[in-house]
Amino acid sequence: MYQDVTCVDLASQISQNSLRTTLLFQLLNYCTGRNGFQQESFAQFPRLQHRLNCLLFTAGEEAVRLQELEGNTVTIHTGLTGVQNDTQILWLYGSEKADVNIVICQVFRGETKTEYNRDRFRDRLQLDRGSGSLTIRNISREDSGVYTLQIIRGSFSVWSFRIKVYAPVSKTVISKAEKRSRTSNESCSPVCSVENGEDVTLSWYEEKERISSISRSDSSEHLHLPLNRTFLNIYTYTCESANPVSHQTTQLNIAELCDFNSDQSSVHCCGTVEVVVRLVLSAVVVLAIVTVLLYHFTSRTASDGGLARKSLLFTAGEEAVRLHELEGNTLTIHTGLTGVQSDAQILWFYRSEKADIKIVNSQVFRGRINTDYNRDRFRDRLHLDRSSGSLTIRNISREDSGVYTLQIIKGKTSDWSFRVKVYAPVSKPVIKNQPGSRSRKHSVSCSPVCSVENREDVTLSWYEEKERISSISRSDSSEHLHLPLNRTFPSYTYTCCSSVHCCGTVEVVVRLVLSAVMALATFAVLLYHFTSRTVSQTG
Structure with missing residues (x-):
């Protein structure tokens, strides 16, 4: 078809013929020896090869994106295996568009010849002929751009890769901000700073949760991020600088950064571990005192079967024990009691916004235990354990949410309250x-x-x-x-x-405080009983 024209003329004709793909492949086959033209002649027309590359890549599919750290060795894997020995392999590079040959590998007279672009990459390139993969040693930010692989063997195959090379992020520095006004409650305000770079983000973490972050496109300015927290001793705070391939972290040392021993008045906030230790020690001390007093008291009131002790513990009217359950499950409200007297009367009450009813009544009549259940409200879903007073509710529903109160009557009445919240299963997101x-400017x-x-x-x-x-x-x-x-x-x-979501940190702290108040109230009641008994004996 093109016997009387040169390859340059062919390229000119094709460029004026709407870039038809069929003509491009005919030109490629013609200039690589498929129609009697010598293969070495193709290398003699660099301008023709450049124009052919431009024509073939005008449509260009989206490139595979790779990210790498500056100084590393990166291998652009093609995923191919067993590339034929007589195949011509070309690698092209460009910052925006691959238009410069950096690797040419072809077979000439039975001998494989591989030429590398040493002006641009020096001796840092290595081609794997078996797969076509390209290795770049000591890669730099200047090597960012588009890399295109061409494999020519009868047909023409193309792969494109866009590589982005980043410099390592700088180490973050935590310093103390300038003094605030006297009206501010914060005497120390940490600020984290880092040298800005491409795609760098600066963040503060509270334990493992990110609480704030900042990034700017103008890399000439440093990044600064204050830690806006009032009590800095409660959690562990870490500042992190990161880009897509590297990160640096610095942990806040509040004692070293902020001088709490200055002449100014300050408030000491203990950390999480210290809070837990103090609570445990307080609980141990209170339990020891209560155990001693209960031992003394039970030696006097053993004939009551232990219920008098329980009535004392719950006369302060503490907040109901909170229970959470999934709809459809079986829930047992455990009382923690053992060995309830067989002649004690056990009552269970249920209270909600729509009802206030007795649901269980178990008592001894003429030596026989009679247990009545409310079958209108709960049908056959209730079961009482008389030895402990525990109540089991089968197939619980959201309508069963409310306050359940246990009363044990044997001479005197003892009460326990339990607030039950039933949730439906969450839907699948x-x-x-x-x-x-x-916008078109956005890459995602x-x-x-x-x-x-x-x-x-x-x-x-x-x-x-x-x-x-x-x-x-x-x-x-x-x-x-x-x-x-x-x-x-x-x-x-x-x-x-x-x-x-059942309860947060604030609610947990509130419950701990209420538990401590309950323990003190119990101690006060027992101490009052003990002292009154001692006074009566000495009197």
Whole structure:
């Protein structure tokens, strides 16, 4: 077809013929010896080869993206095996578009010849002919760009790879901010700083949860991020600088950074471990005192079967024990009692916003134990253990949520209260792409959003590996929960989780305080009884 024209003329004709793919392959076959033209002649026309490369890559599929740390050795794996010996292999490179030959490997007169571009990459390139993979040693940020592999053997195959090389992030530095106004309660305000770079993010972590972060496109300015927390001794705080391939962390040493021994008045906040140790020691001391006093008291009131002791422990009217259960399960409300007297009367009451009823009545009449259950409300789902007073509820439902009160009557009445909350199983979250496209300047065209049917105390969360990075909950259960994954380069494993939230840190602390108050109240009652008995004996 093209016997009387040169390859340059052919390229010119094709460029004027709407870049037809068929003509391109005919030109390729012609210039590589398929139609009698010598293969070495193709290398004699660098301008022709450049034009051919440009024509073949005008459509260009999206390149595979790779990220690497500066100074490392990177191998661009093609995934191929057993490339034929007579195949011509070309690697091209360009910062925006691959247009410079860096590797040419072909067979000429039975001998394999491989030429490397030593002006640009010196001696840092290595080709694997068996797979076509390319290794770059001591890669630098200047090596970022598009790498294109061409394998020519009858047909023409192309692979593209876009490599982004990053410098290691700098070490973070934690310093103390300038003094605030006298009206501020914070006498020490840590600030974390780092030298900014491409795609660098600076973050504060409270234990393992990220609480704040900052990043800027202007890499000429340093990044500064204050730690906006009032009590710095309660948790462990860590500052991290990171880019897609490296990270650096610095842990906050508040004692070293902030001078708490200055002349100014300050408040000492003990850490989590110290709080737990103090609570445990306090509990041990209180239990020891209570045990001694109870031993003395029970020696006097053993004939009451131990119920008088229990009545003393619960006369302070403490907050009901809280229990949480999943709808459809079997729940046993354990009382912690053993050996309840066989002639004691046991009553269970149920109270909610819609009902206040007696649900169990067990007593001894003429030497026979009679136990009556409320079958209108709970049908045949209740069972009483007389030896401990524990109550079992089968197939529990959300309508069974409420306060359950146990009364044991034997001369005097002892009360125990339990607040039961029953939850429905949470729905399975669904991940979809957020509707609406982003701006063209944004490199990510997919924005995942996790959604779930909202219910009581339901929390929807995103996890990056095992770390929770965002969450949402709403009291209005009529609306679905929606939570977008705000990540620019989602290169980790992300999991969306819907769960029922029972109680937070504040609620736990409140319950510990209430428990301590209960222990003190019990101690006061027992101490009063002991002293009154001693006074009566001395009198």
